[in-house]
Amino acid sequence: MxxxxxxxxxxxxxxxxxxxxxxxxxxxxxxxxxxxxxxxxxxxxxxxxxxxxxxxxxxxxxxxxxxxxxxxxxxxxxxxxxxxxxxxxxxxxxxxxxxxxxxxxxxxxxxxxxxxxxxxxxxxxxxxxxxxxxxxxxxxxxxxxxxxxxxxxxxxxxxxxxxxxxxxxxxxxxxxxxxxxxxxxxxxxxxxxxxDWLGIALLAIGIGALQTVLERGQTEDWFDTRYITVLTITAIVALTAFVMWELHVPHPVVNLRVFKSKSLTIAAIMTFITGIGMFTSVFLTPVISQRLLGFSPTETGFLLLPGAVIAIVGLIVSGKFIQSGVSPLLVVAAGFLCFIYFNWNMSGINFDTSAHAITINLIFRALGMAFLTVPLTMLAVSSLPAAEIPQGAALNNMMRQLGGAFGISIVNTYTAHRVAVHRSDLLTNITSTNVEAAQRLHALTSYFQQKGISAIDAKTKGMAIMEQTVVRQAAMLSYVDDFILIGLLFALTLPLLLLVIRSSKNPAATGVVIADH
Structure with missing residues (x-):
């Protein structure tokens, strides 16, 4: 060619x-x-x-x-x-x-x-x-x-x-x-x-059932709904059977034996967490921007663009670091720290947060992805023989997509739970004895009365507006909780890199070995 x-x-x-x-x-x-x-x-x-x-x-x-x-x-x-x-x-x-x-x-x-x-x-x-x-x-x-x-x-x-x-x-x-x-x-x-038709069937059934439970559990009151209970049992049985079967069958559809490699196992876990951060950030940002901050779809889309441009530079820089002998483990650590910083900053957003502030935050998210993409792939296949590299790379890619799928489902469920909690907490402050709440209701009632609405209807409309305000505030607080949760996941996963360093007799050589692949 x-x-x-x-x-x-x-x-x-x-x-x-x-x-x-x-x-x-x-x-x-x-x-x-x-x-x-x-x-x-x-x-x-x-x-x-x-x-x-x-x-x-x-x-x-x-x-x-x-x-x-x-x-x-x-x-x-x-x-x-x-x-x-x-x-x-x-x-x-x-x-x-x-x-x-x-x-x-x-x-x-x-x-x-x-x-x-x-x-x-x-x-x-x-x-x-x-x-x-x-x-x-x-x-x-x-x-x-x-x-x-x-x-x-x-x-x-x-x-x-x-x-x-x-x-x-x-x-x-x-x-x-x-x-x-x-x-x-x-x-x-x-x-x-x-x-391996059985392996294919068990994987499809197990993942499909588990994802449905994660997606619909909150909406259906979890185990109070029969089909959620059935699907939970199905997911546990199917995925357990899948793992046992794939480790037993001579020609598995997914060669799980490659996970004997500690480097691949740790890389897969970190790639899974990366997938959560990667996909939930591009899911939550549009929802918050459009539904709570009032941005248009175009304005929302452009929030991510500067980060994408800068990330190309980040990819080149990370590649140069690795080629010059810097351990990929250090680059991975930098990527995780960028994600932690991004989520920490996003946990401070409110209704006054500007598009500029969100864009700056998203640049750190972009740099995190830039620093993680190449070295995690290298880490995943670093200790595998040549014949197993395709399977190791495929499993690592799967973990990124799986992290994204689980992340979005978990965020949806966690958000719904936290909205209910925050709404309940906020409503406890809206009482007749709360001076600010009473003044706000009085102002709204007076406004609607000036529009020719009866006193009773005006008060009802005023209470409805206060309820909408509570719901919006509860939603914003729940999204803040989402970013805190995701940032915590990155912080708890970062120490796994120490296991890779300790597994090598010569930690300084780790970068060279990985780069050879």
Missing amino acids: NDFKRSLLIITMLLAAVMELIDTTIVNVALSHMSGNLGATLEDTTWVITAYAIANVIIIPITSFLTAILGRRKYYIGSIVLFVVCSFMCGSAGNIWTLVFFRFLQGLGGGALLSVSQAVIFELFPKEKQGVASAIFGIGVFIGPTIGPTMGGIITDNYSWPLIFYINVPIGILAAISCYFLLTEPTVKPKVSKV
């Missing part, structure tokens, strides 16, 4: 991966519009995000298996076609559950666009330039979810939300045509002697 074709294939792989990752967040700023247009609640509409994430989590760890069964070229092009068709169907959906169904199928197609793209890009670079390959793919991994809200905001404000999905169609068609002529099978083809 000549240099031109090689460069074109790299661009195609990166474009397909970015397209898949953009779709993880592009809908975030359009949720309110979708909710109103399709006549659905915001809680139901968040399934548009969650269904896609669940499908990604299911498909990513079995991508290497499907590649071996179907052939890399057929599987990849077929996944692009599935992604494009389902994108069109999402844009054409007439109700929320049709949209959720095709988003799930779209996510199944998108899973290959991430894992296979990474494998091909690594394959196109010689071993001594694997760091460059990591940086190139890292740019896509970061830029995709970050520019998604910006694109979604511009499209939603100036056109309509279905275009968010339709835009994938021409891009996907071009990628499929390019792959048809350029993509080849790997030099060493993996062998699969038997299809």
Whole structure:
């Protein structure tokens, strides 16, 4: 393959991966519009995000298996076609559950666009330039979810939300045509002697059931609802059986034995937490900005853009650090500290917080992602033999998507719980003996009476406005609690890096060993 074709294939792989990752967040700023247009609640509409994430989590760890069964070229092009068709169907959906169904199928197609793209890009670079390959793919991994809200905001404000999905169609068609002529099978083809159908079924059932419980538990009063109880038991049984089966079967669909590597295990945990921080931040920011601060979708989308630009510099800098001999563990630590600082700052927001202040905070979130993307991937595969690197990389990618899916579900549940708590606390202060509350009610009542409304109705309207104020304040306080919780997760996970350092006889060599991969 000549240099031109090689460069074109790299661009195609990166474009397909970015397209898949953009779709993880592009809908975030359009949720309110979708909710109103399709006549659905915001809680139901968040399934548009969650269904896609669940499908990604299911498909990513079995991508290497499907590649071996179907052939890399057929599987990849077929996944692009599935992604494009389902994108069109999402844009054409007439109700929320049709949209959720095709988003799930779209996510199944998108899973290959991430894992296979990474494998091909690594394959196109010689071993001594694997760091460059990591940086190139890292740019896509970061830029995709970050520019998604910006694109979604511009499209939603100036056109309509279905275009968010339709835009994938021409891009996907071009990628499929390019792959048809350029993509080849790997030099060493993996062998699969038997299809692990039971493993695939257990994984899909377990993840699907668990995600449904996390998403719907709060709304359905948890175990007071029969189907939540049934799905909880199903998730526990299916996932336990999945782990036991995959460790027992000779040819597992997901080779969990690679988790014998301490580096991979720790990297996977940290990548899971990174996924939580990455996806919840681009979920919470649009909700707070639009629903509480009154920003438009376009204004909300542009909050993330400066961070995306700066993060490209951060990726280059982190890559230079690693090449110069700085341990990736130090870069990972810097990334976690950036995320902790971001969440700490965001926990101080209020109704007077400006767009500028949020943008500055999001820059630290962006730097955190820039410092974590490449070194965590390197850490994950650093101690694996060459034959197990694809499976290790796929599992690490899965943990990022799984963290995102769990993070959004947990945040939704935690927010609903904290809103109820804060509302109750705030209402205890609104009594007839509270001078400020009484004065506020009197002022509102007088205002409505001046508009010609009777005294009784005026007081009722005044109380309704005070109730709305309480609900908005309770919502803001609950989102503050979300950022505190996420920041705490990062702080509690950071010490795991000490285990990696201690597992090496020569800690200073850790960076060299990892960089070689």
